[in-house]
Amino acid sequence: MPATPRREEKLRDVSRRMIMDRAARLLVKQGYGATSLRDIARACDMKAGSLYYHFDGKDALVEEILNEGVARVESSVRAALEAAAEAPALERIRIAMQVHLATLHDRSDYGSAHIRCFAHVPADIRRRLREARARYEALWTGLLEEARDAGGIAADVDLHTLKFAVIGMMNWTLEWRGPAGVNPEELADRFFRIAMRGASND
Amino acid sequence: MPATPRREEKLRDVSRRMIMDRAARLLVKQGYGATSLRDIARACDMKAGSLYYHFDGKDALVEEILNEGVARVESSVRAALEAAAEAPALERIRIAMQVHLATLHDRSDYGSAHIRCFAHVPADIRRRLREARARYEALWTGLLEEARDAGGIAADVDLHTLKFAVIGMMNWTLEWRGPAGVNPEELADRFFRIAMRGASND
DNA sequence: ATTTCTATCTAACGATTGTTATAAAAGTTT
DNA sequence: AAACTTTTATAACAATCGTTAGATAGAAAT
Numbered sequence: 001m002p003a004t005p006r007r008e009e010k011l012r013d014v015s016r017r018m019i020m021d022r023a024a025r026l027l028v029k030q031g032y033g034a035t036s037l038r039d040i041a042r043a044c045d046m047k048a049g050s051l052y053y054h055f056d057g058k059d060a061l062v063e064e065i066l067n068e069g070v071a072r073v074e075s076s077v078r079a080a081l082e083a084a085a086e087a088p089a090l091e092r093i094r095i096a097m098q099v100h101l102a103t104l105h106d107r108s109d110y111g112s113a114h115i116r117c118f119a120h121v122p123a124d125i126r127r128r129l130r131e132a133r134a135r136y137e138a139l140w141t142g143l144l145e146e147a148r149d150a151g152g153i154a155a156d157v158d159l160h161t162l163k164f165a166v167i168g169m170m171n172w173t174l175e176w177r178g179p180a181g182v183n184p185e186e187l188a189d190r191f192f193r194i195a196m197r198g199a200s201n202d
Numbered sequence: 203m204p205a206t207p208r209r210e211e212k213l214r215d216v217s218r219r220m221i222m223d224r225a226a227r228l229l230v231k232q233g234y235g236a237t238s239l240r241d242i243a244r245a246c247d248m249k250a251g252s253l254y255y256h257f258d259g260k261d262a263l264v265e266e267i268l269n270e271g272v273a274r275v276e277s278s279v280r281a282a283l284e285a286a287a288e289a290p291a292l293e294r295i296r297i298a299m300q301v302h303l304a305t306l307h308d309r310s311d312y313g314s315a316h317i318r319c320f321a322h323v324p325a326d327i328r329r330r331l332r333e334a335r336a337r338y339e340a341l342w343t344g345l346l347e348e349a350r351d352a353g354g355i356a357a358d359v360d361l362h363t364l365k366f367a368v369i370g371m372m373n374w375t376l377e378w379r380g381p382a383g384v385n386p387e388e389l390a391d392r393f394f395r396i397a398m399r400g401a402s403n404d
Numbered sequence: 405a406t407t408t409c410t411a412t413c414t415a416a417c418g419a420t421t422g423t424t425a426t427a428a429a430a431g432t433t434t
Numbered sequence: 435a436a437a438c439t440t441t442t443a444t445a446a447c448a449a450t451c452g453t454t455a456g457a458t459a460g461a462a463a464t
Contacts, residue, residue, distance in 0.1 A: 015411080031322030033235015037452065049454075050412045058452065090402060116321055119377065120233030147402075157401045161384075161392040168374025169367040175321065176366055190363040198400025199359045200292060200349075214440080239422065251424075252442045260422065 016054050019044055024065050024109035032062060032117045062117070063125045069114025070132040074139060076103045081143075089147035093166075094192045096143055101170050101184040101191075105177065115171050137163065166195055218256050221246050226267050226311035234264060234319045264319070265327045271316025272334040276341060278305045283345075291349035296394045298345055303372050303386040303393075307379065317373050339365065368397055 022043040026035045037048040037058050044051075055061040080099040084092055104111045118129060144159045153159075169191055177187070224245040228237045239250040239260050246253075257263040282301040286294055306313045320331060346361045355361075371393055379389070 012410080031233065031235055033233055034322060036450075038450085046411095047413055048452080049414075052453075053411060119318055120236060120322070152403055153401050154399075154403050157396060158392055161389070162396055162401050164374065164378055165371040165393055165396050168372075168377075169370040171377075172366065172370025172374055175370075175373075182363075187363070190360055191367055194359060194364055194367050194400070195396060196400050196402040197356075198396075198398050199355050199364050200398040201354055201356050217441080238420075240420085249443055250422080251444075254423075255441060 012054075019046075019051060019054055020061070020065050020068070021109070023061060024069075024113045027062065027065065027113040027117050028109045032120050059122060059125060062121060063128065065110060066114045066117060066121065066125070066129055067132055069110035069112075070129070070136050072108065073100055073103045073111045074132075074136045076100075076107070077136075077139065088152070089143070089150045090152045090196060093143055093147060093196070094189065096140070097166065097170065097192050098185045098188040100167075101173065101188045104170070104174065105179075105184045112174055115174055137167070140167065162195070166191070169195070214256075221248075221253060221256055222263070222267050222270070223311070225263060226271075226315045229264065229267065229315040229319050230311045234322050261324060261327060264323060265330065267312060268316045268319060268323065268327070268331055269334055271312040271314075272331070272338050274310065275302055275305045275313045276334075276338045278302075278309070279338075279341065290354070291345070291352045292354045292398065295345055295349060295398075296391065298342070299368065299372065299394050300387045300390040302369075303375065303390045306372070306376065307381075307386045314376055317376055339369070342369065364397070368393070371397070 019040065023035070023040045026039055026043060030039070037051055040061075041048040041051055051061070055064070077096050077099045080095050081092055084095050087095070104115070114129075118126065118133075121129070140163045141159065144153065144163055147153050148159060153162075170188075173187065181187070182190075221242065225237070225242045228241055228245060232241070239253055242263075243250045243253055253263070257266070279298050279301045282297050283294055286297050289297070306317070316331075320328065320335075323331070342365045343361065346355065346365055349355050350361060355364075372390070375389065383389070384392075
């Protein structure tokens with residue numbers, strides 16, 4: 001086998017990455033149906049046909065972006081949790097919320113693209129994405145069970161409902177928080193405060 | 203002026219209503235970009251061109267549907283709140299959550315269509331829809347202020363954050379709750395339990 | 405210098421899109 | 435029965451869609 005030239009392999013990957021970055025941004029702004037390959041190509045200073053050198057087609061590109069969307073959020077959260085492996089269960093939940101929210105708003109458009117486009121992407125893509133989603137949700141289920149087993153969560157709170165409540169309030173921030181809003185970490189703390197201790201006064 | 207014949211006016215309205223109903227369902231399932239006028243027409247046993255007798259075009263139809271989406275949720279919630287005008291502030295919040303969730307999941311596809319399609323609809327439609335959205339959010343702001351002024355909400359909870367947390371967890375149910383899931387009223391109670399008294403144990 | 409490989413462009417394909425003008429029904433009024 | 439109104443169908447339009455095959459330019463390898 002020939003010695004694999006690293007320089008060129010990098011170049012190829014750089015183009016792939018640029019295409020995915022620009023496409024992700026467009027997906028967030030315009031949605032799946034309204035984002036054409038020509039839109040994506042123009043954002044990359046390319047022509048639509050050239051994208052086929054890097055991807056098998058629109059759906060393959062979109063699937064890879066959306067898949068990387070969950071993957072990025074999950075790995076960020078997982079890394080933060082490993083770094084805080086000894087922290088109390090509730091504190092680990094707060095950290096997970098901070099990283100989830102920060103990844104969504106600061107890091108990249110992949111996570112946002114996933115959340116925004118998942119519902120309207122072709123059914124076969126959606127089916128495959130569900131696996132990655134389920135894995136990430138299982139991470140949260142584990143976190144909450146951990147807290148409950150440590151006695152940190154009230155017995156009459158359904159963990160399934162709690163999981164979706166927390167994920168829901170976080171993901172919904174994409175619908176209202178502008179880039180100039182409260183920073184994600186502070187926002188996560190406020191959500192944590194509400195979800196864990198409750199808003200009421202008694 | 204001629205006596206307006208009620209029979210025919212009704213017939214015209216019935217067709218309009220049917221078109222909007224079917225279109226709303228398709229919008230929920232497929233999203234704005236992937237729902238064509240021919241899709242909508244087929245669902246109505248009509249041809250695409252015929253839709254132009256009832257609506258000025260795709261965007262006008264979609265805007266009317268999405269606008270009615272917020273309007274329905276708001277008027278349902280408002281009616282329920284008027285019927286419970288004397289109830290304690292926190293109880294009124296619980297009721298509002300129940301009706302919001304029930305309208306989204308049981309009543310019709312208009313509210314779901316609004317939530318699902320808002321982000322990806324053309325910008326000028328989105329701009330006009332924002333007014334109706336803001337009015338509905340103001341209703342929630344009022345509800346929460348009412349509860350805070352009555353001493354029912356902790357001082358260190360930001361009402362703006364709380365509002366979006368509650369709306370977010372409710373609207374996100376569209377992403378995970380199937381038609382066979384927990385009924386909306388019970389789900390609203392669980393959310394209320396979490397958001398108001400908190401999930402933690404201390 | 406020639407060949408080979410990589411990355412992009414060109415130009416077109418058939419299908420589908422929103423939209424329009426016009427014809428044809430179907431129903432109501434006179 | 436004739437005239438008129440309301441509703442739908444027909445058929446086409448320009449534009450755009452995802453996709454493909456083949457040409458082209460530039461860099462790397464020989």
